[in-house]
Amino acid sequence: MVHSEKVEVLIEALPYVNRFYKQIIVIKYGGNAMTSEELKEAVLYDILLMKSVGMLPIIVHGGGPFISDMLGKLEIESEFVDGIRVTTEEAMEVVEMVLAGSVNNDIVKKFNHIGGRAIGISGMDDQFLKVKKAQSDSADYGYVGEIEDIEVDLIRQLIESDYVPVISSVGMGEDGKSYNINADTVASAIAGKIEADKFMLLTDIEGVLLDRNDPDSLVSHLSKKEAEDLIAQGIISGGMIPKVECCLDAIKQGVRAAHIIDGRMKHSLLLELFFDMGIGTMITNEKEKAHAD
């Protein structure tokens, strides 16, 4: 981004920023918003701006496509069942290496390079993310974890000390081993436990659409009830179901608003936060708010 563009973003944002002072914003940053260095930089600049105007952002990241690439290179088979990666012991080593190692370090390094103060952690740090092996009738997912307990003290201390926590979705089992967890699930659970003001989920589509082939059919605002109805009617389907459910879980636990936004679009976080109509879909308990509230 050239300097004049950065300044324009800042100037447009200024009148809106006060209301966000000290608000906790949990951002789920997935692999689909990491497809180019330019896009990564745009996301991290948005988060840096959020931090510099007094918000308390927390980044929870995925990186599924990078895990798949590395597993492919190492010729280790991996398959998804119902959106969950079946994770053998061998695959888990790769998941941890990629998520808690390279993807986490890359975000921390880039964020700090542009002037931020990020600290990278995974569920192993202070054992903050305790899991048990996920149980399912349909498959043995191997080293996939189901969240048992989240201790948010460490995260709270980091945000109160001016850091931006960068959290990878690897949890710690009772057996002392690492477990793989879907990053949307981790982000939503952290947002709920820390009672975040906002949960922002970056995905690979504009938001919730009434016709998924028509971006103009974007639903800008959904109440909890409307979201549940759209799932029941089959309008929200496939990969969008767990995303909306993660948003509903977060709201149920006290998060004020959840936002599903397009991670492929540069500066989508700022556009959603600072403009009343936003650019994605906001989900709240009732429909009384603007995106920027």
Ligand SMILES: Nc1ncnc2c1ncn2[C@@H]1O[C@H](COP(=O)(O)OP(=O)(O)O)[C@@H](O)[C@H]1O
């Ligand atoms: N009503 C809907 N609105 C938008 N997307 C939908 C809807 N129903 C199903 N989808 C699908 O959900 C996908 C998002 O889920 P997914 O691909 O799992 O996301 P991600 O790759 O970000 O984890 C969209 O790309 C779209 O194909």
Ligand SMILES: CC(=O)N[C@@H](CCC(=O)OP(=O)(O)O)C(=O)O
């Ligand atoms: C259990 C499970 O499926 N874990 C995910 C964790 C990464 C992730 O969620 O990454 P995105 O957010 O980029 O999709 C995986 O192995 O791909």
